[in-house]
Amino acid sequence: DSGVTQTPKHLITATGQRVTLRCSPRSGDLSVYWYQQSLDQGLQFLIQYYNGEERAKGNILERFSAQQFPDLHSELNLSSLELGDSALYFCASSVGLAGMASYEQYFGPGTRLTVT
Protein backbone atom coordinates (compact mmCIF):
# COMPACT_ATOMS: atom_id res chain seq x y z
CA ASP A 1 0.00 0.00 0.00
CA SER A 2 1.58 3.26 -1.20
CA GLY A 3 -0.57 5.51 1.00
CA VAL A 4 -2.11 7.20 -2.04
CA THR A 5 -5.83 6.58 -2.38
CA GLN A 6 -7.98 6.94 -5.47
CA THR A 7 -11.70 6.73 -5.89
CA PRO A 8 -13.58 5.22 -7.53
CA LYS A 9 -11.73 2.04 -8.50
CA HIS A 10 -13.88 1.51 -11.57
CA LEU A 11 -16.09 3.84 -13.55
CA ILE A 12 -18.28 2.99 -16.51
CA THR A 13 -19.95 5.81 -18.34
CA ALA A 14 -21.27 6.78 -21.75
CA THR A 15 -19.79 8.98 -24.43
CA GLY A 16 -20.44 12.66 -23.91
CA GLN A 17 -20.64 12.37 -20.15
CA ARG A 18 -18.49 14.01 -17.47
CA VAL A 19 -16.73 12.25 -14.60
CA THR A 20 -14.58 13.25 -11.65
CA LEU A 21 -11.73 11.15 -10.35
CA ARG A 22 -10.46 11.77 -6.85
CA CYS A 23 -7.03 11.35 -5.31
CA SER A 24 -5.75 11.71 -1.77
CA PRO A 25 -1.97 11.94 -1.55
CA ARG A 26 0.22 10.38 1.10
CA SER A 27 0.29 12.27 4.37
CA GLY A 28 2.80 15.09 4.08
CA ASP A 29 3.10 15.01 0.30
CA LEU A 30 2.51 18.35 -1.39
CA SER A 31 2.81 17.31 -5.04
CA VAL A 32 0.14 15.40 -6.91
CA TYR A 33 0.54 14.03 -10.43
CA TRP A 34 -1.97 12.54 -12.82
CA TYR A 35 -1.00 9.93 -15.40
CA GLN A 36 -3.05 8.15 -18.04
CA GLN A 37 -2.32 4.56 -19.04
CA SER A 38 -4.00 3.49 -22.25
CA LEU A 39 -3.32 0.59 -24.57
CA ASP A 40 -2.21 2.71 -27.50
CA GLN A 41 -0.46 5.59 -25.70
CA GLY A 42 1.17 3.81 -22.79
CA LEU A 43 1.75 5.74 -19.58
CA GLN A 44 1.58 9.48 -20.11
CA PHE A 45 1.92 12.41 -17.76
CA LEU A 46 -1.13 14.65 -17.69
CA ILE A 47 -0.66 17.34 -15.05
CA GLN A 48 1.01 18.16 -11.74
CA TYR A 49 -0.10 20.27 -8.80
CA TYR A 50 2.09 21.45 -5.98
CA ASN A 51 0.52 22.81 -2.81
CA GLY A 52 -2.61 23.88 -4.61
CA GLU A 53 -1.06 25.40 -7.70
CA GLU A 54 -0.64 23.95 -11.16
CA ARG A 55 3.02 23.15 -11.64
CA ALA A 56 3.36 21.36 -14.97
CA LYS A 57 1.19 20.24 -17.84
CA GLY A 58 1.74 17.31 -20.13
CA ASN A 59 -0.44 15.75 -22.80
CA ILE A 60 -3.69 16.77 -21.20
CA LEU A 61 -6.67 17.39 -23.44
CA GLU A 62 -8.64 20.63 -23.16
CA ARG A 63 -11.66 18.53 -22.17
CA PHE A 64 -9.75 17.48 -19.06
CA SER A 65 -9.04 19.67 -16.06
CA ALA A 66 -7.72 19.18 -12.56
CA GLN A 67 -7.38 20.99 -9.28
CA GLN A 68 -5.79 20.52 -5.90
CA PHE A 69 -7.72 21.60 -2.85
CA PRO A 70 -6.46 23.18 0.40
CA ASP A 71 -6.49 19.77 2.09
CA LEU A 72 -4.19 18.65 -0.78
CA HIS A 73 -6.53 16.12 -2.31
CA SER A 74 -6.88 16.44 -6.05
CA GLU A 75 -9.61 15.87 -8.59
CA LEU A 76 -9.33 15.16 -12.29
CA ASN A 77 -12.37 16.16 -14.30
CA LEU A 78 -12.97 14.54 -17.66
CA SER A 79 -15.76 15.94 -19.83
CA SER A 80 -17.34 15.23 -23.22
CA LEU A 81 -15.97 11.73 -22.89
CA GLU A 82 -14.99 9.77 -25.97
CA LEU A 83 -14.35 6.07 -26.43
CA GLY A 84 -10.64 6.80 -26.63
CA ASP A 85 -10.64 8.20 -23.11
CA SER A 86 -11.05 4.69 -21.74
CA ALA A 87 -7.91 4.10 -19.72
CA LEU A 88 -6.42 3.58 -16.31
CA TYR A 89 -5.86 6.92 -14.58
CA PHE A 90 -3.18 7.03 -11.94
CA CYS A 91 -2.56 9.60 -9.30
CA ALA A 92 0.89 9.82 -7.74
CA SER A 93 2.23 11.96 -4.95
CA SER A 94 5.60 13.11 -3.70
CA VAL A 95 7.00 15.30 -0.99
CA GLY A 96 8.39 18.09 -3.09
CA LEU A 97 9.62 19.36 -6.40
CA ALA A 98 12.41 18.78 -8.87
CA GLY A 99 15.62 20.29 -7.59
CA MET A 100 14.80 19.54 -3.98
CA ALA A 101 16.17 16.57 -2.13
CA SER A 102 15.76 13.31 -3.98
CA TYR A 103 12.25 11.97 -3.68
CA GLU A 104 9.97 9.33 -5.11
CA GLN A 105 6.58 9.43 -6.74
CA TYR A 106 4.23 6.98 -5.06
CA PHE A 107 1.36 5.76 -7.17
CA GLY A 108 -2.20 5.11 -6.16
CA PRO A 109 -4.08 1.98 -7.31
CA GLY A 110 -5.62 3.81 -10.26
CA THR A 111 -9.15 4.39 -11.52
CA ARG A 112 -10.24 2.24 -14.44
CA LEU A 113 -12.46 4.34 -16.72
CA THR A 114 -14.53 2.64 -19.37
CA VAL A 115 -16.42 4.82 -21.84
CA THR A 116 -19.13 2.98 -23.79
Added chain:
Amino acid sequence: AQTVTQSQPEMSVQEAETVTLSCTYDTSESDYYLFWYKQPPSRQMILVIRQEAYKQQNATENRFSVNFQKAAKSFSLKISDSQLGDAAMYFCAYRLLYNTDKLIFGTGTRLQVFP
Protein backbone atom coordinates in the same frame (compact mmCIF):
# COMPACT_ATOMS: atom_id res chain seq x y z
CA ALA B 1 12.66 15.76 -26.27
CA GLN B 2 13.44 12.94 -23.91
CA THR B 3 12.35 9.45 -24.90
CA VAL B 4 12.58 6.04 -23.27
CA THR B 5 12.70 2.83 -25.30
CA GLN B 6 12.13 -0.70 -24.13
CA SER B 7 12.79 -2.98 -27.07
CA GLN B 8 11.63 -6.22 -25.45
CA PRO B 9 7.82 -6.42 -25.35
CA GLU B 10 8.01 -9.79 -23.58
CA MET B 11 10.58 -11.79 -21.70
CA SER B 12 10.43 -15.07 -19.84
CA VAL B 13 12.59 -16.68 -17.18
CA GLN B 14 12.57 -19.83 -15.15
CA GLU B 15 12.21 -19.61 -11.40
CA ALA B 16 15.57 -19.10 -9.62
CA GLU B 17 17.25 -17.98 -12.85
CA THR B 18 18.47 -14.50 -13.80
CA VAL B 19 16.91 -12.23 -16.39
CA THR B 20 17.90 -8.82 -17.75
CA LEU B 21 15.44 -6.26 -19.08
CA SER B 22 16.75 -3.59 -21.43
CA CYS B 23 16.06 0.12 -21.54
CA THR B 24 17.62 2.91 -23.55
CA TYR B 25 16.82 6.58 -23.37
CA ASP B 26 17.56 9.72 -25.26
CA THR B 27 18.33 13.01 -23.59
CA SER B 28 20.64 15.96 -23.98
CA GLU B 29 20.54 16.63 -20.25
CA SER B 30 23.23 15.52 -17.81
CA ASP B 31 21.26 15.55 -14.56
CA TYR B 32 18.40 13.11 -14.32
CA TYR B 33 17.00 10.07 -12.55
CA LEU B 34 16.15 6.70 -13.99
CA PHE B 35 13.65 4.29 -12.49
CA TRP B 36 12.27 0.82 -12.93
CA TYR B 37 8.63 0.37 -11.97
CA LYS B 38 6.82 -2.94 -11.65
CA GLN B 39 3.14 -3.30 -12.52
CA PRO B 40 1.71 -6.67 -11.42
CA PRO B 41 -1.74 -7.87 -12.51
CA SER B 42 -3.24 -5.75 -9.73
CA ARG B 43 -2.16 -2.72 -11.86
CA GLN B 44 -0.47 -1.03 -8.92
CA MET B 45 2.72 0.81 -9.96
CA ILE B 46 5.54 -0.19 -7.62
CA LEU B 47 8.95 1.44 -7.61
CA VAL B 48 11.63 -1.23 -7.92
CA ILE B 49 14.84 0.73 -8.12
CA ARG B 50 16.20 4.23 -8.77
CA GLN B 51 19.46 5.46 -10.25
CA GLU B 52 20.80 9.00 -10.09
CA ALA B 53 22.69 9.87 -13.27
CA TYR B 54 25.46 11.62 -11.32
CA LYS B 55 26.26 8.42 -9.44
CA GLN B 56 28.65 6.05 -11.15
CA GLN B 57 27.82 3.17 -8.84
CA ASN B 58 25.00 0.96 -10.06
CA ALA B 59 21.98 0.82 -7.76
CA THR B 60 21.05 -2.44 -6.07
CA GLU B 61 17.95 -3.44 -4.13
CA ASN B 62 18.08 -7.02 -2.89
CA ARG B 63 17.64 -9.25 -5.98
CA PHE B 64 17.29 -6.27 -8.31
CA SER B 65 20.26 -4.43 -9.74
CA VAL B 66 20.86 -2.12 -12.66
CA ASN B 67 23.57 -1.71 -15.24
CA PHE B 68 23.73 2.02 -15.90
CA GLN B 69 25.83 3.07 -18.87
CA LYS B 70 25.52 6.85 -19.07
CA ALA B 71 27.54 7.33 -22.24
CA ALA B 72 25.54 4.67 -24.01
CA LYS B 73 22.28 5.92 -22.47
CA SER B 74 21.44 2.44 -21.36
CA PHE B 75 19.75 1.36 -18.13
CA SER B 76 19.08 -2.38 -17.83
CA LEU B 77 17.46 -4.19 -14.91
CA LYS B 78 18.80 -7.52 -13.71
CA ILE B 79 16.57 -9.73 -11.61
CA SER B 80 18.44 -12.51 -9.85
CA ASP B 81 16.91 -15.64 -8.36
CA SER B 82 13.63 -14.92 -10.13
CA GLN B 83 10.45 -15.69 -8.23
CA LEU B 84 6.91 -16.31 -9.40
CA GLY B 85 5.93 -13.02 -7.79
CA ASP B 86 8.26 -11.16 -10.14
CA ALA B 87 5.88 -11.79 -13.02
CA ALA B 88 4.62 -8.37 -14.08
CA MET B 89 4.99 -5.53 -16.54
CA TYR B 90 8.19 -3.61 -15.98
CA PHE B 91 8.47 0.02 -16.99
CA CYS B 92 11.63 2.02 -17.34
CA ALA B 93 11.17 5.73 -16.58
CA TYR B 94 13.19 8.92 -16.79
CA ARG B 95 12.92 12.16 -14.89
CA LEU B 96 14.95 15.32 -15.01
CA LEU B 97 16.68 16.36 -11.83
CA TYR B 98 15.56 19.94 -12.23
CA ASN B 99 12.80 22.01 -13.82
CA THR B 100 10.22 19.30 -14.25
CA ASP B 101 9.00 16.39 -12.19
CA LYS B 102 7.16 14.42 -14.82
CA LEU B 103 8.10 10.82 -15.40
CA ILE B 104 8.60 9.70 -18.97
CA PHE B 105 7.89 6.01 -19.35
CA GLY B 106 8.93 3.36 -21.82
CA THR B 107 6.34 1.04 -23.32
CA GLY B 108 7.04 -1.74 -20.86
CA THR B 109 8.29 -5.33 -20.88
CA ARG B 110 6.03 -8.15 -19.80
CA LEU B 111 7.99 -10.65 -17.73
CA GLN B 112 6.73 -14.19 -17.34
CA VAL B 113 8.24 -16.47 -14.71
CA PHE B 114 7.93 -20.21 -15.19
CA PRO B 115 8.22 -22.75 -12.34
